[in-house]
Amino acid sequence: MNITLRVWRQKGRDDEGRMVTYKLTDVSPDMSFLEMLDVLNEKLTLESEEPVAFDHDCREGICGACGVVIDGEAHGPERTTTCQLHMRSFNDGDTITVEPWRASAFPVVKDLVVDRGAFDRIIQAGGYVSAPTGTAPDAHANPIPKPDADRAFDAATCIGCGACVAACPNASSMLFTAAKVTHLGMLPQGQPERASRVVQMVNQQDAEDFGGCTNIGECAAVCPKGIPLDTISQLNQDLLGSLGKGIG
Amino acid sequence: MAVTGAILVLYLIAHMYGNLKVFSGQEAFDGYAHNLRVLGTPLLPEHGFLWLARLILLASVLIHIYAAVSLWLRARRARPASQRYQVTKRVHRTYSSYTMRWGGVLIALFTIFHILHLTVNVISPGGASDSPYERLVNGFQPEFWFVTLFYVAAVIAVGFHLRHGIWSGLATLGVNQANRQPKMNAVATGLSLILTVGFLLPPLAVTFGLVS
Amino acid sequence: MSENDLYIEGEPIRDEKAPEGPISERWDQRRFSAKLVNPANRRKLSVIIIGTGLAGASAAATMGEAGYNVTTFCYQDSPRRAHSIAAQGGINAAKNYRNDGDSIHRLFYDTVKGGDFRSRESNVYRLAQTSVEIIDQCVAQGVPFAREYGGLLDNRSFGGVQVSRTFYARGQTGQQLLIGAYQALERQIAAGSVQMHTRHEMLELIISGGKARGVIVRDMLTGEIETHFADAVVLATGGYGNVFYLSTNAMGSNVTATWRAHRKGAHFANPCYTQIHPTCIPVSGDYQSKLTLMSESLRNDGRIWVPKDKGDKRDPRQIPEDERDYYLERKYPAFGNLVPRDIASRAAKNVCDEGHGVGPSGLGVYLDFADATERMGREAVESKYGNLFDMYQRITGENPYEVPMRIYPAVHYTMGGLWVDYDLQSSIPGLFVTGEANFSDHGANRLGASALMQGLADGYFVLPNTINDYLADGPFEAMDESHPDAQEAKEQVTSRIDKLLSIQGSRTVDSFHKELGTIMWEYCGMERTEEGLRKAIELIRNLRSEFWRDVKVLGTNEELNQALEKAGRVVDFLELGELMCIDALHRRESCGGHFRAESQTEDGEALRHDDEFAYVAAWEFGGDDNKPVLHKENLEYEYVEMKQRSYK
Structure with a gap:
């Protein structure tokens, strides 16, 4: 198939960017979207034009490194990561617009690459259980009801790709933070720090200049891992609980 | 946002109940309006309850607007105009969630007009009156179709605002759970529909001559 | 001492740190004999850790907690992206929660046997002992392992063992374990005990006074070449499977850190031991950039077969039962579809080579869930394997609930790596190596669900209890950037980058990498011959000179330049590939993941030669124009009797 690509090109963090159009022929429907970009880059290199920078690593949908907005949708038309999107989801002759994640908290570094360090700092603020190595009791000391374990797991599948922020009309990171709050809050191990965790993490996401959540739901709709929207309500519940305890 | 929104929703329900009294005739309608003024007496002075309610409502509206504006500003800071997407696509979001901000502005403007029109009666198409019933009937006469039209448009905007607002308020208050979502949606849609229709009926009834 | 056309044989070596005595007491003994560092002195001691996968993040978190001054680097934009995250199946631990006869000794035995008697007994025993603590640690961190309705942890049998000792978190065990370690690491970063540098790639090791004293890293955003010093350096940089271009590794996985250390004197052990994973999605075209593995837990319920007729192109559902060859069940009745990975992989290659392969390329076999669906019901299959099936469908566009999946082996893990002693210290004092980057515990073949176990054992429990023995003599002489040894290392990096940017030839980096991968897969893949390996060495040398x-x-160095990053990695793969072939050539036996066609039994099974090859081949870098030097570390087995593996 033949396609036309409109790709955001930006030299560096402080440079102006613009959309550049490229034509690609002989694209196989079995290629992944990133493999299609590889083909573009090989072509550009041979034409002595700098290849398009984009983040990617595992290419199996789990590391969370890749992610671009394709025709206005984070990760494109399928509910999966960009690396697991295949060209068979497009038609011969399509024009495809490729843009980086857009948020002040995720500044563009080059072309389609953004800096998502803000997510790490949200985790630093409290997204953990303080369990120094060697202090653990036997793994069976604390049975966990399966429904709780399953709910914790559903939330824990977050890969930190940032699609939720990219898709949110407010550029809010609420789903990301809520996923971690829910994951740890559902488990007995997460209880001692539950009240302070949510407050610290929410404060950090505000400090990072993410927008506020207005429960629109685009985040969960584009999440490649299907993090449920109700984790945000869980976060709000925990937050109300913490405020009630005078934390915050 | 959610708490003040909830207060305003409760108020709207009461307001609609009052409005619908119009179908019971002038006496019932005016009587209801009068009762509001003397509610709580002698424990409260005359108009005491009314002013208390107005104070709470005003505070709610102001806080609601303040919260909305700060959210709006935060969103603009989080993704400034220079960083907008060239192509955007709605994936899941409802139309009503789109209308929250400009819809909110429209509703605020309408509320001011509405108070000037039917409460203070400064704006009085069709003639001022001491009877709330007459103000209503006068204001929505067929020749003032544009008043009715504006009113209808505003009420529909309120409906949309409520559709997302109720859903969002419930979620913010921590009600949202996967298995409750159908119910939450039903509550949000149902309540906003009832309120929209409830508020549309009296003026339309006047305009189309069912109440005079 | 002897010399041939490819390498020089040097002095044998031995593991000086390995304790003596009964095997079950050796780890205790070593922990007792190792020097300790007073908690008050720890913050004066600095440690650099390269890589933030399971082995790196767990070590950084633990050593940060202990009070050392830790600096960590990763090439990704966040430590959470390290490729440990992609491990699907599970993690072994000798908990015996199933009461099915498991024990530390059995896990030890299975691992030594599974490794085809090419690993050290002491190390493997310690791994089995530590496995138990890992699960406790991870649960305490909030890792959401699969649980049963009673609230207790679930276990499954995995990859060729007969007890249920594998803990798992759906098909995403690696992700959950890594996130646990990552969170522990972020907690230390917040506490200020660990300094994290993301998007930094280590390009050179600094050695001074015979000790590893620091690293040269490149800031991948600005191109700045930075010098960092420490009292000890830890490499936790994973394996080198990407030398094959197509592998299940992440696109960025590379050998640069370990190869640069090797060039500076660290011995590289058993580079030819490569694990080829049997259940991957077959290659679909020449644009393919990586291969996707599907957890081999699929082999628990799926049945593997090919058509009996060569070149049978019928829809698999139309092929009647008696025209199918369930070749694993036929050849290995005791283990059937659950034989170890190396055996399953080679069996698939053999049936495809004979012309029974399926799919457009003829390089594939069927993995069929029709029987399982009938037996367990579609719902049970879905709950157990749903995410794997979805993944298969997304990649291939075929529905595995209806049509049997097609699978083919792919490079997955490298058992070889930098040589380390019992303390995980390489042949360079002060340079420690953990996880897949070292060679230590898996011998010639790794068992399923053991990589996660080893990475975390090394990082949480082993290294933090051995590195103190070395650090107790520190802090060492302070250094700064003007030190000649640092200057020299930096100069090596900048001149290499300048050279890469100045060639401006006509071929892309990827085209060289692909060509190298093809050579390696063809001649140093699942089956190796003397003739093929010699040819490969020739081809690699030519390719290397063409590359340069x-x-x-x-582009330039002073920007985010992904082509430059790749070029630097391919430089090192081009050198490593040759050493792998030399190692494969010198090991004239078949063992584990290394199969030499010249050394097989009458019915085509791998044939070891314990009398000649029961040793670790530790290669010393001889210089750019010189032959590598082979040092043998003899392997002795006191607790497990050496015998040919049999899964019949």
């Missing part, structure tokens, strides 16, 4: 003549890298 004709590679095209655009």
Whole structure:
């Protein structure tokens, strides 16, 4: 198939960017979207034009490194990561617009690459259980009801790709933070720090200049891992609980 | 946002109940309006309850607007105009969630007009009156179709605002759970529909001559 | 001492740190004999850790907690992206929660046997002992392992063992374990005990006074070449499977850190031991950039077969039962579809080579869930394997609930790596190596669900209890950037980058990498011959010189330049590939993941030669124009009797 690509090109963090159009022929429907970009880059290199920078690593949908907005949708038309999107989801002759994640908290570094360090700092603020190595009791000391374990797991599948922020009309990171709050809050191990965790993490996401959540739901709709929207309500519940305890 | 929104929703329900009294005739309608003024007496002075309610409502509206504006500003800071997407696509979001901000502005403007029109009666198409019933009937006469039209448009905007607002308020208050979502949606849609229709009926009834 | 056309044989070596005595007491003994560092002195001691996968993040978190001054680097934009995250199946631990006869000794035995008697007994025993603590640690961190309705942890049998000792978190065990370690690491970063540098790639090791004293890293955003010093350096940089270009590794996985250390004197052990994973999605075209593994837990319920007739192109559902060859069940009745990975992989290659392969390329076999669906019901299959099936469908566009999946082996893990002693210290004092980057515990073949176990054992429990023995003599002489040894290392990096950017030839970096991968897969893949390996060495040498003549890298150093990053990695793969072939050539036996066609039994099974090859081949870098030097570390087995593996 033949396609036309409109790709955001930006030299560096402080440079102006613009959309550049490229034509690609002989694209196989079995290629992944990133493999299609590889083909573009090989072509550009041979034409002595700098290849398009984009983040990617595992290419199996789990590391969370890749992610671009394709025709206005984070990760494109399928509910999966960009690396697991295949060209068979497009038609011969399509024009495809490729843009980086857009948020002040995720500044563009080059072309389609953004800096998502803000997510790490949200985790630093409290997204953990303080369990120094060697202090653990036997793994069976604390049975966990399966429904709780399953709910914790559903939330824990977050890969930190940032699609939720990219898709949110407010550029809010609420789903990301809520996923971690829910994951740890559902488990007995997460209880001692539950009240302070949510407050610290929410404060950090505000400090990072993410927008506020207005429960629109685009985040969960584009999440490649299907993090449920109700984790945000869980976060709000925990937050109300913490405020009630005078934390915050 | 959610708490003040909830207060305003409760108020709207009461307001609609009052409005619908119009179908019971002038006496019932005016009587209801009068009762509001003397509610709580002698424990409260005359108009005491009314002013208390107005104070709470005003505070709610102001806080609601303040919260909305700060959210709006935060969103603009989080993704400034220079960083907008060239192509955007709605994936899941409802139309009503789109209308929250400009819809909110429209509703605020309408509320001011509405108070000037039917409460203070400064704006009085069709003639001022001491009877709330007459103000209503006068204001929505067929020749003032544009008043009715504006009113209808505003009420529909309120409906949309409520559709997302109720859903969002419930979620913010921590009600949202996967298995409750159908119910939450039903509550949000149902309540906003009832309120929209409830508020549309009296003026339309006047305009189309069912109440005079 | 002897010399041939490819290498020089040097002095044998031995593991000086390995304690003596009964095997179950050796780890205790070593922990007792190792020097300790007073908690008050720890913050004066600095440690650099390269890589933030399971082995790196767990070590950084633990050593940060202990009070050392830790600096960590990763090439990704966040430590959470390290490729440990992609491990699907599970993690072994000798908990015996199933009361099915498991024990530390059995896990030890299975691992030594599974490794085809090419690993050290002491190390493997310690791994089995530590496995138990890992699960406790991870649960305490909030890792959401699969649980049963009673609230207790679930276990499954995995990859060729007969007890249920594998803990798992759906098909995403690696992710959950890594996130646990990552969170522990972020907690230390917040506490200020660990300094994290993301998007930094280590390009050179600094050695001074015979000790590893620091690293040269490149800031991948600005191109700045930075010098960092420490009292000890830990490499936790994973394996080198990407030398094959197509592998299940992440695109960025590379050998640069370990290869640069090797060039500075660290011995590289058993580079030819490569694990080829049997259940991957077959290659679909020449644009393919990586291969996707599907957890081999699929082999628990799926049945593997090919058509009996060569070149049978019928829809698999139309092929009647008696025209199918369930070749694993036929050849290995005791283990059937659950034989170890190396055996399953080679069996698939053999049936495809004979012309029974399926799919457009003929390089594939069926993995069929029809029987399982009938037996367990579609719902049970879905709950157990749903995410794997979805993944298969997304990649291939075929529905595995209806049509049997097609699978083919792919490079997955490298058992070889930098040589380390019992303390995980390489042959360079002060340079420690953990996880897949070292060679230590898996011998010639790794068992399923053991990589996660080893990475975390090394990082949480082993290294933090051994590195103190070395650090107790520190802090060492302070150094700064003007030190000649640091200057020299930096100069090596900048001149290499300048050279890469100045060639401006006609071929892209990827085209060289692909060509190298093809050579390696063809001649140093699942089956190796003397003739093929010699040819490969020739081809690699030519390719390397062509690379240095004709590679095209655009842009500058002073920016995010992904082509430049790749070029640097391919340089090192081009050198490693040759050493792998030399190692494979010198090991004239078949063992584990290394199969020499010249050494097989009458019915085509791998044939070891314990009398000649029961040793670790530790290679010393001889210089760019010199032959590598082979040091043998003899392997002795006191607790497990050496015998040919049999899964019949």
